[in-house]
Amino acid sequence: MTSAEPSNVQQMRIQHASLTYIRITVFTLVFLFFGILESTRSSLAYDPPKGIPDPADYFESFGEIDQNPPSATARCPEWPAGVSTGCYYIDNSVSCSNTTYGWPNQPRCNLPSMTGLPAGAYVEIHGPGTYTDNFRFASTGSASNPLWVVGIDQPVINATMDIGFSSISDISYVVFTGLRMGTNRTVSVRPRYANNVFHHIIIRNMTFAGDGSLKPGSAIGIGAGLNSQGSSTSNVVVYNNIISGFGDKDPDSTDESCGIYGQAVTNLWALDNTIHDIAEDGIAGCHQCTAEDRLSNYFIGGNTVYDTGANSIDLKGVNGVIISSNDLTGPYPRYIDGNGGAPIVLHYGASSTPTSNAWVLFNKIHEAQGGVTCTSCEDAFIVGNVIYDQHHTLGFTEPCAGTAACMRGTTGKYWVVDNSIYNVDEGVRINQSLDSNDEVKIHGNIISNRADATRYDIRIDGGSAYADLDYNSFYNPAGAATIYWNSASRNLAYMQGTAAECAHCFEGNPGLSNPPTSFLLSENSPCNDSSIEHAVYGLFSSRYPGHSIRKDYEGISRPQGVGWDIGAYEYISAAPDTTPPAQPTGLIVS
Numbered sequence: 032m033t034s035a036e037p038s039n040v041q042q043m044r045i046q047h048a049s050l051t052y053i054r055i056t057v058f059t060l061v062f063l064f065f066g067i068l069e070s071t072r073s074s075l076a077y078d079p080p081k082g083i084p085d086p087a088d089y090f091e092s093f094g095e096i097d098q099n100p101p102s103a104t105a106r107c108p109e110w111p112a113g114v115s116t117g118c119y120y121i122d123n124s125v126s127c128s129n130t131t132y133g134w135p136n137q138p139r140c141n142l143p144s145m146t147g148l149p150a151g152a153y154v155e156i157h158g159p160g161t162y163t164d165n166f167r168f169a170s171t172g173s174a175s176n177p178l179w180v181v182g183i184d185q186p187v188i189n190a191t192m193d194i195g196f197s198s199i200s201d202i203s204y205v206v207f208t209g210l211r212m213g214t215n216r217t218v219s220v221r222p223r224y225a226n227n228v229f230h231h232i233i234i235r236n237m238t239f240a241g242d243g244s245l246k247p248g249s250a251i252g253i254g255a256g257l258n259s260q261g262s263s264t265s266n267v268v269v270y271n272n273i274i275s276g277f278g279d280k281d282p283d284s285t286d287e288s289c290g291i292y293g294q295a296v297t298n299l300w301a302l303d304n305t306i307h308d309i310a311e312d313g314i315a316g317c318h319q320c321t322a323e324d325r326l327s328n329y330f331i332g333g334n335t336v337y338d339t340g341a342n343s344i345d346l347k348g349v350n351g352v353i354i355s356s357n358d359l360t361g362p363y364p365r366y367i368d369g370n371g372g373a374p375i376v377l378h379y380g381a382s383s384t385p386t387s388n389a390w391v392l393f394n395k396i397h398e399a400q401g402g403v404t405c406t407s408c409e410d411a412f413i414v415g416n417v418i419y420d421q422h423h424t425l426g427f428t429e430p431c432a433g434t435a436a437c438m439r440g441t442t443g444k445y446w447v448v449d450n451s452i453y454n455v456d457e458g459v460r461i462n463q464s465l466d467s468n469d470e471v472k473i474h475g476n477i478i479s480n481r482a483d484a485t486r487y488d489i490r491i492d493g494g495s496a497y498a499d500l501d502y503n504s505f506y507n508p509a510g511a512a513t514i515y516w517n518s519a520s521r522n523l524a525y526m527q528g529t530a531a532e533c534a535h536c537f538e539g540n541p542g543l544s545n546p547p548t549s550f551l552l553s554e555n556s557p558c559n560d561s562s563i564e565h566a567v568y569g570l571f572s573s574r575y576p577g578h579s580i581r582k583d584y585e586g587i588s589r590p591q592g593v594g595w596d597i598g599a600y601e602y603i604s605a606a607p608d609t610t611p612p613a614q615p616t617g618l619i620v621s
Contacts, residue, residue, distance in 0.1 A: 079302065080332030080356035082392045082571065082580045086268050086300050089231075091174035093204065096233055096268050096302075100181045100208065106153045111135030119143050121186075122157035142166060150204075151176040158184035161213065166192045172204035174231070182209030185238065189213030194220045195229055202229045211238040212250075215277070220253045222262035229254075229264040234272065241276035241288070243308070249292035249315070250274045253299055254326070265297040269304065278310025280340030282364045286310040290336070293317070295324040303333040311365075312345040313337075320348040322384050332356050336374075340365040343374040343399075348384035352377070355392040361399030373401035373431070377408050385409045385442070390571065391416060393584050393599070397547070400424060402435040402455070410443040412567055413450060415584055415599050419547045421455040422482060430462045433483065437461075442468050448565045449475040451550045451584075451599040453543070456483035457490060465494025472499045475562045477541045477550075477598035479506040490515035500526065502562040503536045504597045512538050535561070541598065550584075551600050558597035560590070 077095040079085045086096045103110060107118035114132050121127075122138035133139030141164045143154065148170035156162065166188055172178040188210050195202055212218070217239070222229055239250040251274070254264035269291055278288025290306035293299045293316040306313040313336035317326045328351040335358045336343040343359040346352060354375060363372035374396045377386040387409035394416045396402045402418040405411045413436045423432030431437030433456025438445045440463055447459050458478040461471055471491070478488045488505050491498045495517050505512035505523065514521045516530055526533040542556030543549070552558055568581050581589050584599040591601045 079330075080393070081582055081586055082355045082390065082575070082578060083300070083302075083330045083332040083353050084575065084578065086266070086302075089266050089298060093174045093177055093231070096235065096270055096300075100179050100206070101153060103153070103155060106151075107134075109134065117149050117152045119152070119154040120157075121155065121162070123160040123162065124157065145170060145180075148178055150178065152178050154178075154180045156180070156182050156186045156188075156210065158182065158186035158211070161187040161189050163189045166190045167196045168192065168194045168205070169196065169202055170205065171201045174204055177204040177206060177231075180205065180207045180210075182211070182237075185209065185211040187211050187213050189216060191216055192218040194218065194232065195222055195227060200224075200226055200228055202227075202232065204231045206233040206235065208233070208236045212240070215241045215244065217248060218251045220251075220264065220267060222254070222264060225261050227262040229262075229267075231266045233268045233270065235268070235270040237272045239272065239274040239277070241278065243276050243279060247278070247287055249289040250277050251291045253291075253293040254296040263297070264295060267293075267296060267298070268300045268302065270300070271303045272305075274304060274306045275308045277308075278340070280308065280310045280338075280364055284310060284340070284365075286340075289313070289315045290339075291315070293326050293329060294320055296326050296329075298328045298330075299326060300330045301332075301334060302330070304335075306334060306336045307338045309339040311339070311341045312343070313339045313359075314344045315342075316346045317348045317384075317386075318345075320384055322348075325350045325384060327351050329353075330355075334358070337361070339363065341372060342376045345376045346386050346389075347378055349377075349386050350388065352386065352389040353392065354390065354394060357394045359394060359396050359399070363400060372399075372429075373404045374399050375403045377403075377405045377411060379407035383407065386411075388574070390414070390580075392580055393582075396421075396435075401429075401431050401433060401437065402452075404431045404434075404437045404439070405441045405445065406439045408438075408441040408443075408445070411438070411441060411445050412571070413447045414567055414571075414580065415448075415582070416450045417550050417584055417599050418450060418455065419453040419550075423456055431460060433457055433486075434460045435478075438471070439463055444470045444472075446470075446472040446474070446565075446567050447476060448472065448567045449562075449583075449595075449597070449599060451477045451543075452479065453477075453546050453550065454480045454482050457481070457486040458488040460487070460490040460492070461498065462490075462492055463494075464492065465497035467497065469494065469497045470499075471497060472565070472567075473503065474500070474565045475502045475595065475597050477504045477506075477543070477558060478512075479504070479541055479543065479546070481507055484509065487515045487520070488512050493518075495530075498532075500533045501535050502597060503533065504541045504558050504561075505536065505538045506540050507538075537561075550598070552596060552598065552602040554602070554604070556596075556602060559602045560592040560594035560596060562595040562597045564590070564595055 107115035109115040120133040127138040127140040145168040274290040278286040288310040290313045332355040337360045359374035389411045396418045418435040435452040542553040544551040583601040
């Protein structure tokens with residue numbers, strides 16, 4: 032606009048600008064509204080722990096594992112006054128009878144037969160009553176028409192849930208949710224006959240409580256026990272359950288009760304469960320597996336496990352493991368004076384079948400006798416974990432005791448990358464003599480405040496030529512870093528000079544914000560932008576196409592700066608100012 036323009040032209044320009052601004056503003060608001068709506072929709076979907084495949088991708092059209100049960104009003108249109116075929120209403124806390132189905136105005140007193148329920152059947156069991164009937168299940172649904180067994184107000188099932196007791200060939204697409212098991216009562220998913228096929232089973236939002244008495248077995252056993260020729264179990268999810276008090280965890284006990292146990296299964300998820308006070312292991316698998324009946328693809332994520340007798344997670348002979356975003360802690364009283372006991376133990380099953388392709392990602396591992404121990408593994412990757420307060424107990428002679436990450440009798444790749452390790456007796460130990468079959472990489476770790484002056488930040492017991500160390504940060508307030516290399520204790524100068532290793536490693540305070548409460552990096556931490564991306568991230572994506580673990584412990588994308596940060600966390604500067612700009616003034620709106 033120029034001063035030569037008539038006033039009416041100027042007015043038109045102003046009006047045009049005003050209308051343009053309004054259109055842009057309205058468009059922006061609409062865009063933001065639908066963006067927020069879409070974000071809300073996305074936030075409602077189940078978000079699996081970092082690196083773990085979403086079960087929904089394996090459940091076809093069924094959808095998210097945490098979806099609400101179907102609306103009883105829609106599924107059972109004749110309720111509350113009459114029968115809706117395929118709908119069962121059970122409530123023994125009110126006046127009831129043993130009608131075939133039951134409905135809200137006339138409930139069943141006891142559980143119906145769970146054999147041969149039609150696809151899409153809906154079973155609603157009401158608390159606070161206790162049900163002592165046999166709970167034997169053998170029925171089939173489909174992805175689009177699953178079976179639902181729904182507890183309302185935590186009804187107590189004072190009987191073992193035996194899923195798969197008959198010769199019916201299939202059990203499929205069933206959800207058990209909201210039930211409370213009676214004292215020492217368990218769930219068993221176990222093929223017993225030739226050619227049984229079990230698949231797409233969800234056990235969720237349930238409570239299991241033992242009384243601590245000697246009771247071998249597991250609160251939830253999947254594919255365990257007898258497994259007849261030609262039978263199979265696949266795609267099972269154990270989600271958001273509370274499990275406690277199973278078995279006797281006294282040091283003198285031989286009870287082998289576990290929280291969750293799997294064997295001879297393909298695709299088993301243990302997600303977001305709370306497990307404590309268990310005689311043996313919180314989550315276990317394949318203790319008797321041979322190469323023929325291995326558990327394949329065990330995804331263990333988001334669980335809180337503490338106060339177990341032996342280990343938090345103990346896997347033997349499993350092929351394909353992702354252990355992600357769990358909170359694991361001791362103590363492990365079975366092993367106070369013996370060998371073993373750690374938050375995560377990966378080793379061999381029957382016939383020396385090793386655990387293979389194991390990924391231990393983004394876990395919090397603390398206050399125990401050791402961190403991650405691999406004995407007889409083939410390829411194990413320890414990435415992005417926070418491991419602290421690991422100390423061996425008096426008389427504890429196990430070589431991996433008090434060690435954040437320990438390899439013993441393992442073949443293939445053993446990569447320890449981008450972990451934050453603090454106040455442990457020993458950082459990383461390779462308790463074997465490496466050879467040409469092995470490939471050890473210790474990269475990008477913070478190893479700080481080692482507690483045992485007689486031990487090492489990193490120890491390679493033999494075959495140092497097959498180990499690669501770089502981009503690690505060491506800090507010992509009372510002394511220098513010590514690395515056991517070529518049969519002797521070495522300092523960092525030796526490693527960088529004579530050994531030509533650890534070229535980008537350094538010593539000094541890593542600038543952790545407030546350990547052990549917080550292991551975030553401070554603004555001036557020397558670990559910021561001081562590393563590079565390790566090959567482990569590309570390897571994960573190649574083994575699990577479509578999935579990436581280029582994240583830190585909190586799920587922040589890496590890198591955030593010009594380089595990767597050392598340790599489990601990426602430093603994030605102060606959040607940018609998101610205050611919207613002041614709106615233009617002086618516009619005329621007609």
